[in-house]
Amino acid sequence: MGELLSNTFITLLILSTGIHLWLARRHIKFISFNKNKVPDAFKKNISLKDHQKAADYAIAKSELGSKDKIVQSFVLILLTIGGLISTISHFFDGISLPLLKDIVIILSVMLITSLFDLPFNYYKIFRIDEKFGFNRMTKKLFFSDLFRQMILGLCLGLPILFIALWLLQSSGVYWWVYLWAVWSLFNLLILAIYPTWIAPFFNKFSALKDKSLKTKIIILLKKCGFKSQGLFVMDGSTRSNHGNAYFTGFGKNKRIVFFDTLLNRLNHNEIEAVLAHELGHFHHNHVKKRIAMMFLLSFIGLAVLAYLKNQLWFYQGLGITIPSDGSALLLFMLTGPTFIFFIRPIMAFYSRQNEFEADRYAKEHSSAKYLKNSLIKLYRDNASTLTPDPLYSAFYDSHPPALQRIAKL
Numbered sequence: 074m075g076e077l078l079s080n081t082f083i084t085l086l087i088l089s090t091g092i093h094l095w096l097a098r099r100h101i102k103f104i105s106f107n108k109n110k111v112p113d114a115f116k117k118n119i120s121l122k123d124h125q126k127a128a129d130y131a132i133a134k135s136e137l138g139s140k141d142k143i144v145q146s147f148v149l150i151l152l153t154i155g156g157l158i159s160t161i162s163h164f165f166d167g168i169s170l171p172l173l174k175d176i177v178i179i180l181s182v183m184l185i186t187s188l189f190d191l192p193f194n195y196y197k198i199f200r201i202d203e204k205f206g207f208n209r210m211t212k213k214l215f216f217s218d219l220f221r222q223m224i225l226g227l228c229l230g231l232p233i234l235f236i237a238l239w240l241l242q243s244s245g246v247y248w249w250v251y252l253w254a255v256w257s258l259f260n261l262l263i264l265a266i267y268p269t270w271i272a273p274f275f276n277k278f279s280a281l282k283d284k285s286l287k288t289k290i291i292i293l294l295k296k297c298g299f300k301s302q303g304l305f306v307m308d309g310s311t312r313s314n315h316g317n318a319y320f321t322g323f324g325k326n327k328r329i330v331f332f333d334t335l336l337n338r339l340n341h342n343e344i345e346a347v348l349a350h351e352l353g354h355f356h357h358n359h360v361k362k363r364i365a366m367m368f369l370l371s372f373i374g375l376a377v378l379a380y381l382k383n384q385l386w387f388y389q390g391l392g393i394t395i396p397s398d399g400s401a402l403l404l405f406m407l408t409g410p411t412f413i414f415f416i417r418p419i420m421a422f423y424s425r426q427n428e429f430e431a432d433r434y435a436k437e438h439s440s441a442k443y444l445k446n447s448l449i450k451l452y453r454d455n456a457s458t459l460t461p462d463p464l465y466s467a468f469y470d471s472h473p474p475a476l477q478r479i480a481k482l
């Protein structure tokens with residue numbers, strides 16, 4: 074059984090990496106092929122120079138993504154079948170408290186995976202984004218962000234890890250049901266405290282001052298029957314030139330947040346249309362549905378883990394010599410995504426349907442024309458490619474391709 078699991082895991086990992094690399098190659102080829110002609114629908118608003126810049130940007134990101142994927146797969150093999158988790162585990166044999174030992178092992182493995190990620194993030198920001206004029210981040214801010222993320226990760230992650238391992242050890246056969254309940258509550262809590270407690274850790278938020286824009290937005294909110302805890306502007310420009318707007322929070326803590334970069338680029342009508350699109354997501358309960366789906370998936374996942382945890386072949390097949398609660402949790406987190414990589418295109422498809430739904434809502438409650446204008450400006454200013462490879466886009470993209478989206482509006 075162990076050998077079968079090993080072989081299945083390696084096959085799926087090679088398959089998923091192979092598919093990624095193949096799709097990325099197609100994507101790059103397709104973009105290069107369409108690089109010298111702006112699609113007709115955008116001819117009036119996007120210059121050939123901007124179109125080519127978007128093409129080069131997408132290609133650079135795709136090439137980096139492929140290298141990242143290869144390294145990630147390599148690290149995954151090294152940790153599991155390569156025996157690195159077992160080696161790390163032996164290294165900490167001196168720790169006699171099993172729970173503490175498990176925590177130290179899990180933190181070490183997480184540190185290793187993030188060390189391999191680090192150069193890619195760095196390269197993306199300081200080489201690619203820098204070259205295309207999007208980066209506003211200093212190296213100092215990059216490392217201080219990293220530090221803050223680490224502190225935050227430890228403050229939030231350590232307690233939940235501790236609870237998970239404690240439940241695994243001492244709450245009988247139904248540990249996974251309890252853990253599922255705790256995990257679900259934890260996620261809801263994060264969503265609730267994110268806007269007021271977590272986001273300000275990284276960005277500054279100020280109340281929206283522009284009076285005429287505010288009036289316009291309040292009218293739209295009333296029309297859509299939406300209550301929010303305030304309109305905020307975020308200093309997105311301290312990190313990047315990409316513009317965006319989003320909703321955060323949950324229940325009564327809902328906030329509308331505009332990146333300062335977005336407000337600088339769009340006129341009031343266009344901002345209203347973008348907001349109407351976001352309101353569409355809320356109206357159709359996209360966030361709640363996503364949360365419900367996450368709860369369902371984690372329930373199934375934990376049930377599977379509860380079964381696997383008691384099978385010796387689960388550990389042997391994935392390179393663990395001495396089974397432990399911590400290693401079961403680690404293997405599950407590390408290898409799980411490989412076993413379910415085929416659900417990614419389904420999720421992407423679902424997410425694109427949500428975007429169409431939100432666009433339709435914006436069309437009804439604001440204006441299709443202004444939403445179209447704002448999208449074109451955002452495609453141009455964010456250098457998003459207008460011509461992604463159709464297959465690549467179907468597999469990965471959470472938003473529909475520009476041409477499809479504009480055509481539907």
Ligand SMILES: [Zn+2]
Pocket residue numbers: 350351354428431
């Ligand atoms: Zn959307």
